[in-house]
Structures are given as structure tokens and as C-alpha cells.
Amino acid sequence: MAHEHKHGEENIKAYGNNFTTMTPGPFAKWLRTCVIYQFIRFVIINLKMITVVKKSH
Amino acid sequence: MARLVVLGGGVSGHTAATFAAKWLGSAHEVVVVTPNSKWNWIPSNIWVGVGQMTAEDVTFDLAPVYAKAGINYKQAKALSINPEGKESSDKPFVTIEYTEAGREGENEEVEYDYLINATGPKLNFGATPGLGEGSQLGEHTVSVCTADHAAHASDELDKCIEKMKAGERQKFLIGTGHGMCTCQGAAFEYIFNIEHELKKAGVRDMADIKWISNESFLGDFGVGGLHMKAxxxxxxxxxxxxxxxTERNVDWIIGAHVSKVESGKIEYELLDGSTGEENFNFSMLIPPxxxxxxxxxxxxxxxxxDTMFAPNGFLKVDANYGAGAYENWKASDWPKTYQNPTYGNVFACGIAFAPPHPISKPMKSPNGTMIGPTPPRTGMPSGIMGKTVAHSICDRILKGDNAPLHEASMAEMGAACVASAGKGVFSGTAAAMTIYPVVPDFEKYPGTGRDTDYTFGEIGLAGHWxxxxxxxxxxxKAKLNPGWTMIPE
Structure with missing residues (x-):
């Protein structure tokens, strides 16, 4: 319980399917739902997607 | 007056028909032949499949839209193409069979000057014993391939949630139902939406969720994987x-060909030749x-x-079908104009064109079973192809038979993908990705095969928005509301 913020790590099974992957830490997770940060990312992702769309037409 | 006949009213066919009708005006005729009465924004079927949208939210009636566009709409399925006409006439035609209520089974010959085959796929549930019969979904699993399938999946999901609330543990198995499937992305999005809904319902701890797919590695997505800047x-x-x-505690089986489906159980074969079984209470398996x-x-x-179509039933176009082994594959094998090599007035786009070969490296089990993703031709590339083909045909009609054809190779176009996990504006997260180009070009981009300045992915609320x-x-856009041409494919 003391490490609830590390629950992603707890899902790793030693030498199992997922032992070699990476899991996000609490800050990375917080950023995913931080509205201000996500708004900035929203603008950037849109610009990137528009660029890809333009390059594809 | 020239007549363009478009077979299919999905993303590719609808895009081609509506742009052609706009560019050709009333001086020429555009005919759409599709067995469906509704248009479906298929990516949102995922949200229908978890009860966050209804089938009505993701569909609309085609008839009024085509009436507005001046398109002659025939609710029917195409049976055959006669590209040379018949003994009594040189005019090429297609034979169609009506599916419209009141006209079921009625046949008609529709002559054309130009033809676009954009039928999309047959959902081949019958390829896996127990998954279904022919193109009909069976009773053991659910599907999100159509809006109605997805609505049914949502009902079944609700039943599982009720059981979990009553203390009964449930096993969810999501992925691909055959060794030669595509559309792993849809199953990928669905599994994480289910996971999110179970969490929301407070029953995540009562669920075991497992992924099963024909990818040789997780994240192949039918495009041989991709490298993203992060x-x-x-x-x-x-x-x-x-x-x-791992983060969502979802286990996986990969390199799997599902060989049989029964009530609550599948059998599968892996790339190493071994076999196994997996039980489930709820399963969504994409058909080939x-x-x-x-x-x-x-x-x-x-x-x-056999002259017009490849053995898998898709229409041959200007692709290099003789590339042979994986080591010989090149980006230039992929078609550019989507013109049939035998009949110059016939084109194919979207899933209906025959790809030259897979994008992912083909793999086979020691037993000889092919296990590997077939190439995706959906979404943004599908729309771009439709518009490109329409452009070429309109030029030929308006400027003459020698007008140059427009090009849109999947090896030179990108795609944007958003895989949601939930539907909330402030809850859940989505994976937003772009890939450029869809088909890797290892000569132009040595190493990863793609331009990593334009290939990226990240997880967050922004993707949901x-x-x-x-x-x-x-x-x-599909309803042709004001300004629809300004919205890119």
C-alpha cells in the first residue's frame, strides 16, 4: 500500500512476458491528466498531425 | 455524359463518390452501389462496444446525403464486373443485386465508363471454425466491426460486469481470431476501453484480461511496428x-493463430509450432x-x-505482385494510382485493392501455418486513396483520356491514429500516434524505415480530445455539411 503510486511496477512478473519493458513513474502519469500540460500537448500533437496530413496529400 | 460507378460506401468509396460528384457537377453521373443503408464512422464503434455511444451516434442514413450530392444511390451489392461488356454491347457494366427493403434479390446491369471498387472487406468469420459462418459472426464471441456488432458487444460486456458485481470472476480475451488478420489497432483500442470501463465500474479486480494476436511482437500493428520519438x-x-x-495489468499471447473457437474456449497455434487453449467469459476476436x-x-x-482479382479476392492494381521473398520487398512495390493493369477504366481503393505483400515480415510456424498481420488499408490512407482515384477519373472525364493519373502511395503517405482508453474529457487517457510513411522505406530512411520527425506517439488526455x-x-464531413471539403481525409 505504501507504494501505491508504483502499481505499474507491481504488475511486472519476474522473468515473465513483461519483465523487459518500462513502466511510467508518478510524474509521467500525472502529466497525462494534467489539463494545462495536456492542452499544450493537444496543440503540438494537432500541429504534428496536420503536418503529416499535408505531407500525405 | 460519362458515368462513374463506385462500389462501396465506406470511408474510401464515400470519399471518392462525394468528391467526384462535386468535381464533375451535373454534366456527368456518379452512381454508388452499396448494400448498406447507413454510413458508419467505424473508429467510434469502439465506444459503442463499451456502451459509451449508441449505434445511432456513429451512423447516418446515406440516402438523403446522396440525394443532396446528386449521387445516384443504389442499395445493392455488386455480383460481377463485365469490363468488356457482353456479346450484344461493348459497354462495360456491373451486375448488382438489390438489398433495399422491397427490392431484395432484384438484379440489374449498371453500365459504366469508369469504375471504382471500394467495397471494403468481407468479414471472413468463417475462416476460423467456431468464429462464425461466412461473413456472419458466430455465437461464441463478439465483434466491433460494425455498429450493430459493437452494440451487441456492449450488452454482453454489461452482463459480465453484473456477474463480477455479484462476485463471479470473469476472463476477457481480446485480439485477432486468425493467423492472417489485420486491424490489430481496433482490438488494441477495445481492450483498453474495456479495462477502463471495468475500472470505472469498480470491478477491475474481478477481471483477468488477456490479449491474443498474430503479431510476432507486441506493437507490430500490422505495419511491422514503428519507432517513435520519445x-x-x-x-x-x-x-x-x-x-x-504492463501498466494496465493486461497479459498477452502473441504470434498466435486461433484455430478453433468454442463456447468459452479457443484453441491456438503459436509461431514455434506449439499449441494451447485459453478459456474466456467474454471474447472479441477480429476476423480475417x-x-x-x-x-x-x-x-x-x-x-x-483471376485476371482482375488476386487470389484473396482483392482487385489487382498497379502494384508489384512479383516481389517474392521479404528480402526483395521495396517501398516502390506499393501502388500509386490504384488503376487495374488490364482495364484502365477500373480502379480500387481502401481495403478492396490487393496489396503487393504484407508490411510486417511474414512468418510461418514449423507446421506451415502462416501467422502474421496482413497490411491495414483503413482510416486516413483509405480516404486519401479514395480522393486521389476520384481526382484521376474526374481529370480523365473532363480533360481527356490521356490526362495524367494522380498518385498516393502508402509508402509516401502517413497516418494519424488515436487509440482511446475511455471516453471522458478529464478521465482516461489515449495513445495518439502518427506514422510516416505507413509502409516503411528502408532506402529513404535507413534503419527504422520511417521519418522519426513525423512518427511519434504519446499517452495523455490530449489524445482523448x-x-x-x-x-x-x-x-x-461525411454528411456533406457546409465546408466539408475543407476537412482533410
Whole structure:
């Protein structure tokens, strides 16, 4: 319980399917739902997607 | 007056028909032949499949839209193409069979000057014993391939949630139902939406969720995987996908060909030749795709299906079908104009064109079973192809038979993908990705095969917002509301 913020790590099974992957830490997770940060990312992702769309037409 | 006949009213066919009608005006005729009465924004079927949208939210009636566009709409399925006409006439035509209420089974010959085959796939549930019969979904699993399938899946999901609330543990198995499936992305999005809904319902701890797919590595997605710019690294989609699965505590089986489906159980074969079984209470398995089974006949009535179509039932276009082994594959094998090599007035786009070969490296088990993703031709590339083909045909009609054809190779175009996990504006997260180009070009981009300045992926709420916007934007565009041509494919 003391490490609830590390629950992603707890899902790793030693030498199992997922032992070699990476899991996000609490800050990375917080950023995913931080509205201000996500708004900035929203603008950037849109610009990137528009660029890809333009390059594809 | 020239007549363009478009077979299919999905993303590719609808895009081609509506742009052609706009560019040609009333001086020429555009005919759409599709067995469906409704248009479906298929990416949002995922939200229907978890009860966050209804089938009505993701569909609309085609008839009024085509009436507005001046398109002659025939609710029917194409049976055959006669590209040389018949003995009494040189005019090429297609034979169609009406599916419209009141006209079921009625046949008609529709002559054309130009033909676009954009039928999409036959959902080949029958390829896996127990998954279904022919193109009909069976009773053991659910599907999100159509809006009605997805609504049924949502009902079944609700039943599982009720059981879990009553203390009964449930096993969810999501992925691909055959060794030669495509559309792993749809199953990928669905599994994380289910996971999110179970969490919301407070029953996540009562559920075991497992992924099963024909990918040789997690994150292949039918495009051989991709490398995305993240944290200063070019990170493989394998790491990206494995991380997401681990974080959400979803186990996986990969390199799997599902060989049999029974009530609550599947049997599968792996790339190493071993076999196994997996039980489930709820399973959504994507079926493999095949051509819809249109036949082709010569002027004398002889069967020329093999001339026009590849063995998998998809229409041959200007691709290099003789590339052979994986080591010989090149980006230039992929078609540019989507013109049939035998009949210059016939084109194919979207899933209906025969790809030259897979994008992912083909793999086979020691028993000889092919296990590997077939190439995706859906979404943004599908729309771009439709518009490109329409452009070429309109030029030929308006400027003459020698007008140059427009090009749109999947090896030179990108795609934007958003895989949601939930539908909330402030809850859940989505994976937003772009890939450029869709088909890797290892000569132009040595190493990863793609331009990592334009190939990226990240997880966050922003992706959810984009998914919401795309839903409304594309529904708006497909309905031909004011300014629809300004919205890119």
C-alpha cells in the first residue's frame, strides 16, 4: 500500500512476458491528466498531425 | 455524359463518390452501389462496444446525403464486373443485386465508363471454425466491426460486469481470431476501453484480461511496428505497447493463430509450432478479411476473375505482385494510382485493392501455418486513396483520356491514429500516434524505415480530445455539411 503510486511496477512478473519493458513513474502519469500540460500537448500533437496530413496529400 | 460507378460506401468509396460528384457537377453521373443503408464512422464503434455511444451516434442514413450530392444511390451489392461488356454491347457494366427493403434479390446491369471498387472487406468469420459462418459472426464471441456488432458487444460486456458485481470472476480475451488478420489497432483500442470501463465500474479486480494476436511482437500493428520519438529516443512500438499492457495489468499471447473457437474456449497455434487453449467469459476476436467475392466475366461470358482479382479476392492494381521473398520487398512495390493493369477504366481503393505483400515480415510456424498481420488499408490512407482515384477519373472525364493519373502511395503517405482508453474529457487517457510513411522505406530512411520527425506517439488526455474532435469532424464531413471539403481525409 505504501507504494501505491508504483502499481505499474507491481504488475511486472519476474522473468515473465513483461519483465523487459518500462513502466511510467508518478510524474509521467500525472502529466497525462494534467489539463494545462495536456492542452499544450493537444496543440503540438494537432500541429504534428496536420503536418503529416499535408505531407500525405 | 460519362458515368462513374463506385462500389462501396465506406470511408474510401464515400470519399471518392462525394468528391467526384462535386468535381464533375451535373454534366456527368456518379452512381454508388452499396448494400448498406447507413454510413458508419467505424473508429467510434469502439465506444459503442463499451456502451459509451449508441449505434445511432456513429451512423447516418446515406440516402438523403446522396440525394443532396446528386449521387445516384443504389442499395445493392455488386455480383460481377463485365469490363468488356457482353456479346450484344461493348459497354462495360456491373451486375448488382438489390438489398433495399422491397427490392431484395432484384438484379440489374449498371453500365459504366469508369469504375471504382471500394467495397471494403468481407468479414471472413468463417475462416476460423467456431468464429462464425461466412461473413456472419458466430455465437461464441463478439465483434466491433460494425455498429450493430459493437452494440451487441456492449450488452454482453454489461452482463459480465453484473456477474463480477455479484462476485463471479470473469476472463476477457481480446485480439485477432486468425493467423492472417489485420486491424490489430481496433482490438488494441477495445481492450483498453474495456479495462477502463471495468475500472470505472469498480470491478477491475474481478477481471483477468488477456490479449491474443498474430503479431510476432507486441506493437507490430500490422505495419511491422514503428519507432517513435520519445524522451530523446527513437523508441520501438514494442516497448511502448508492452509498457501500456504492463501498466494496465493486461497479459498477452502473441504470434498466435486461433484455430478453433468454442463456447468459452479457443484453441491456438503459436509461431514455434506449439499449441494451447485459453478459456474466456467474454471474447472479441477480429476476423480475417477477404475480398467480397465479386466475379469478373469477359465479353464471351468466360470467367476472368483471376485476371482482375488476386487470389484473396482483392482487385489487382498497379502494384508489384512479383516481389517474392521479404528480402526483395521495396517501398516502390506499393501502388500509386490504384488503376487495374488490364482495364484502365477500373480502379480500387481502401481495403478492396490487393496489396503487393504484407508490411510486417511474414512468418510461418514449423507446421506451415502462416501467422502474421496482413497490411491495414483503413482510416486516413483509405480516404486519401479514395480522393486521389476520384481526382484521376474526374481529370480523365473532363480533360481527356490521356490526362495524367494522380498518385498516393502508402509508402509516401502517413497516418494519424488515436487509440482511446475511455471516453471522458478529464478521465482516461489515449495513445495518439502518427506514422510516416505507413509502409516503411528502408532506402529513404535507413534503419527504422520511417521519418522519426513525423512518427511519434504519446499517452495523455490530449489524445482523448483529438479522438472526440475526429469523431464529430468526420461525421460532419461525411454528411456533406457546409465546408466539408475543407476537412482533410
Amino acid at each position: 524522451m530523446g529516443f527513437a523508441v520501438s512500438s514494442k516497448i511502448f505497447a508492452e509498457s501500456l499492457f 478479411f477477404a475480398g467480397v467475392g465479386i466475379k469478373a466475366f469477359g465479353k464471351d461470358g468466360s470467367d476472368i476473375t 483529438i479522438k472526440h474532435i475526429l469523431h464529430h469532424l468526420f461525421m460532419y
